[in-house]
Amino acid sequence: MKKATWLVPTIYILFLMLPIYWLLNMSFKTTNEILGAFTLWPQDFTFENYMTIFTDPTWYNGYLHSLNYVVINTVISVSAALPAAYAFSRYSFLGDKHLFFWLLTNRMAPPAVFALPFFQLYSAANLFDTPIAVALAHCLFNIPLAVWILEGFMSGVPKELDETAYVDGYSFPRFFVKIFIPTIAAGIGVAAFFCFMFSWVELLLAKTLTSVAAKPIAATMTRTASTSGYELGLLAAAGALTIIPGAFVIYFVRNHIAKGFALGRV
């Protein structure tokens, strides 16, 4: 029995890979082959779908827009969450518990509830169809998450570290940047990972808040599918390309995933 335990993760990973394989398979097929015959691998192997994406600005700009607002959101969320998480982990102040809970409730707000009001808000603020609008809107659920994760990590750092630094004559900003941030680097990495992840995969708000100039890749996909007929190969290629940034990010944090997901204190 002990020997066969590797079977469970193996089967699970196979299950995870099958739909991804099918997507890749489709992306290398011509539309004719997709609609014409059922084949387990491309008979008429083609890069045409990918070429279309890389040469047509409406396609590749979608990627740039998505990456743009995801990066802005990650930077804003983590930098705003850092001092807040520090305050929650180190000090007690008027209304701290209520504030923390209120922050978390925003993680529980269904995006569908906010789609329309967001559209009106960001139109009124003249930010509609800009990357900033999406980046700010995603703060709604990413900031509470970042505060929560970072607070966990910071509570794992003994308070003595702060006190020693003050005794050694560090000013607060210098201590925070030079000592504290490096100490919780793993936590910042995990928080950034989650912010990137949820901003990259979210579509409802991103689609609502953009039309042309900042339209994310994922939204380009849905529109293409409906307007220009059933171009499945192109759709599959675009989908396959959206996996790459995620895979890239995971590869970087792979060594921290196991510990980082414990969120600091267990």
Place this chain on the structure above:
Amino acid sequence: MSMITLKDIRHSYLPSPVDDVDWALKEMSVEWRDGGAYALLGPSGCGKTTLLNIISGLLSPSEGEVWFGDHNVTNEPADTRNIAQVFQFPVVYDTMTVYDNLAFPLRNRGIDETVIDKRVREIGAMLDLSDTLEKRASGLTADGKQKISLGRGLVREDVNVIMFDEPLTVIDPHLKWVLRSKLKELHQRVGATMIYVTHDQTEALTFADQVVVMHDGTVVQIGTPVELFERPQHTFVGHFIGSPGMNVLPCGIDNGKAIFAGQTIQTVDPISDNRQGCTEIGVRPEFVSFDDDGIPVNVVKSIDIGRFRIVEVRHDEVSIKLLVPEGKDIPADGAFVSFDAAHTRVYIDGWMAGAN
């Protein structure tokens, strides 16, 4: 209950060790007398825990055999060896009550509940846990949790040996002493062999009848606290035990005599031949004193520790420490020191000359 014998044990954590440094535990054979109170003493990383885990069966040695009495248990797992182990950080089953924690090893072995109940209450009383039996184990303080870990070992009547892996690390200083005397008392009451791993010489010397000193994967000496103090077999033992540790001074050998500072030094055992290797004189600060003549030294500093002062003196670049009793003067410049010949030994490559 039976004697534990380790025969030509060797262990490495690497799959194919080549060098000497690859072995966490170098070849050794050790016997542990039934009912003895042993301490396993040595600095961090010397192989104490490895040795302990080999005895308990959590680790199987790369080479050699483990015998409990006339029973070869080398390939037996930990749960059939009838051993108990208390770890550095308290291990309790958080979701259970203290009672259930104590009953756990017996229940796992399918023992009758009435027997379990009797046993658990008996051990609970022995460890002063009777009042807390119905409480959640997770709510106890660190010393209470360590008592539970110990209790889980004691409930089994057939236990051969109880092992402690630095069990007082997380205990408050004022409770350490209480818990240590409790262990001593239990040892007399239960009569099981106890092996106590520590890097703290006070803990080792107060607990044990026999102290096993380890260094760099080898057992350097096994002996009573007095033997370790009076006749350290290795410069490491001399240095590690005693405060301050033994003076170890580089020396030359001429005609079977030790030469230091150009003078012949009287030692316990004459050196029979001019053996090769690094030769040193070992003498404890207790057996060095100021004298009218002898080795010329300069006094560097002195620290008052109550009944004694520790004085550090220097001959050329070699520093020597000595204890000066209260009321005796420390001479100014131009002082001399001499060594008590009955307690001065020569060491070759770290090992006592003349031994073996």
Place this chain on the structure above:
Amino acid sequence: MAMKSTNQKAWFFVLPVVVLVAFNALIPLMTVVNYSVQETFGNNVFFFEGVKWFEDVLHSERFHASLLRQLSFTGIILVIEIPLGVAIALTMPQKGFWVSVCLVLMALPLLIPWNVVGAMWNIFALPDIGLLGRMINGIGIDYNFTQDPTAAWFTTILMDVWHWTSLVVLLAYAGLRSIPEAYYQAAKIDGAGSWAVFRHIQLPKMKRVLTIAILLRFMDSFMIYTEPFVLTGGGPGNATTFLSIDLVKIALGQFDLGPAAAMSLIYFLIVLLLCWVFYTLMMKDEDQ
């Protein structure tokens, strides 16, 4: 744990967060509340309606049906994903090269945009061109998720299991890795079998991460919109119309702002309430 010192200046530290979140949360929330008590006939003319919309929504069969579908969906995926995730975490390799391989491959579905997940599963499960569709029909079961509600539910649930079980695996795995070796050694000496080790060591030590996993999975599955919308469009009929899909249909499809807003608030309150109940239940014996 060390006592926290009282310092009202800490408010300055949390100010940026409060401003950013309040901007995104309070203004839209007020908009929603505003809509929820008014009636509009277009042209920005509004009439105060009081709690009428709330009563309408609470008594509407359509809302009851979506809520029931939502609760069933969330219940089913929790019952599948949590034990499955824990089981996979328990059988994962513990050190060496394969750990990284497993973690990277398992995390992959988590970072795929949600509509791509829906589109991918659409292509994968279609009965004519999809691998899954072909396979199921190949073993003699009539399967077409675009027409048969049971098949649609099966596909949606399978997709969610595919998409999110890894999150549970990663959290549970992290919890398992943080258990000191001494616990396993002590259990070995105490003669505990693997079930006892799981029941008395691994499960209690995973409690915190599992609470997080259940809460996250509960929240996210309760708010699910994009994946089933792309996969099934809420169909066939209304078979997979969950709360968010229904809400968007009412708000943007029919432009019934009043009822949509009232439904939004009720929806939000249900999520909050259930999260609170979950959290209190799971933390209950922690305080003892």
